[in-house]
Amino acid sequence: MEGERADEIAVNRELWALVNERYTGPAAEALWSRPEMVWGLYDVPERQLGVLGDVDGLDVLELACGTAYCSAWLTRSGARVVAADLSAEQLRTARDLQRRTGPAFPLVQADAEHVPLASGSFDLVVSEHGAAAWCDPERWLAEAARVLRPGGRLVFLTNSLLSALCVPDDEGVATNSLQRGQRAAYHVRWPGGGAEFHPSHGDWIRLLRRFGFSVEALHELYAPPDAPDHPFYEIVTTAWASQWPAEELWVAWRTTAAVTRNG
Template sequence: MTHDAPAEHVEQNRRFWDDEAAAWHGPLARAHWAQAEPSWGLWATPESQVSLLPEGIDGMRTIDLGCGTAYVSAWLARAGAHPVGIDVSERQLATARVMQAEFDLDFPLLLGNAENVPFEDNTFGLAISEYGASLWCDPYQWIPEAARILVPGGRLVFSRYSPLFALCARPEGPASAALSRGQFGLTRLDWGNRMEFVLPHGEMIRLLRACDFVVEDLIEIQAPQSARDYPEVSADWAQQWPSEEIWKVRLAG
């Protein structure tokens, strides 16, 4: 498998989150940290519906790849796990540290790139990414890296935009009901100020298998009737087609 994704996406996305996205994402952190039950993605799909977290998480070492404000790590800590969060954005991590103090939860937060994680092989039982590395990092880099740091039998779970959404997304306005680009060769969406990565299903499965992952589930999310619109996708669109999806995979061994 080869790819030609430019290395500058890391710095481009760092600038986006430090200079633009942190301003609107930071205020959401407190609401996420305060949740009694985890919920996932744009449509706040409850954990009780998708069972994203594996059983036996109590006492498990976990890593949140592209943790942002680290609310997922907070949920993992409350479930008894020993989480680590890593993110490229200093401003996102600064917000995470404020939340740690406010909610009296302490776990390591590292400034770094999920494509090059500063841990030894076979360190974690779970790697997780909710629209973190799963969207903002090169999958040909971060998925092999996740495989490297997981113990045999460890789990990788991640949520991301669906390939169908990527085919219909537009630079301005919400996703269209018509295709905006071709699927063959689809790897990334370059929006000028940021770069997002979305592989088609076939390519994602081949990549996961090449890294010795076994696919256990792929959940395509339908927005609930109560959902609100987002600038990139309307609730009506996401009630007809999946705008996002959850992957659950296990490292062989």
């Protein structure tokens, strides 16, 4: 299993090296320059959802940060941020944007399943469309729990389970009918490259509780009816996402000591 997972991580790393080409230049700079934090494909404002609260003075870790635009927003709000990502190419883009636009904060090349940071170092762990879909939940949740202080929060955004169930086996855009069983969606290896995880709601709750978290909220995010289709991510259309949730935003507190991933 370890060798198979290592192969999947290598494939995902190669995929994100290619995806990074879409985020260099004006697209990446536009995200870094936004004045406030937003969530997901349809830019739902944080002020509308209120899942982060006041981050001023908090120690924050962003897992699977990509080009680290979320970390830039959090740093401007007064947080002390460390951003980690598997992709050297995405982090290179982030460093370039730090030099060109600021702000600066530490960038760490690391897989969210193996975080090279001390236990109990953070008040908040955030992942916006990163760790939850691309990492084994039994591994990355264990790491999130480990690095959080007691009472710390975990906030993560991922594709909705329903969208994962409705995307055809050859990828493409979500349809109006189920394309796979719910159990099959837990771990999907796409033919075009990339391995993803889409646990059911019951799986998420079971795993979060196992690693010492208490679930505070699950926000299901829809597209506004007048929103354009996303320019990069074709997993759903606006027409689809205005009827069914395209994304899920989970909020949990670390209430007890973390257990081992096999505990």
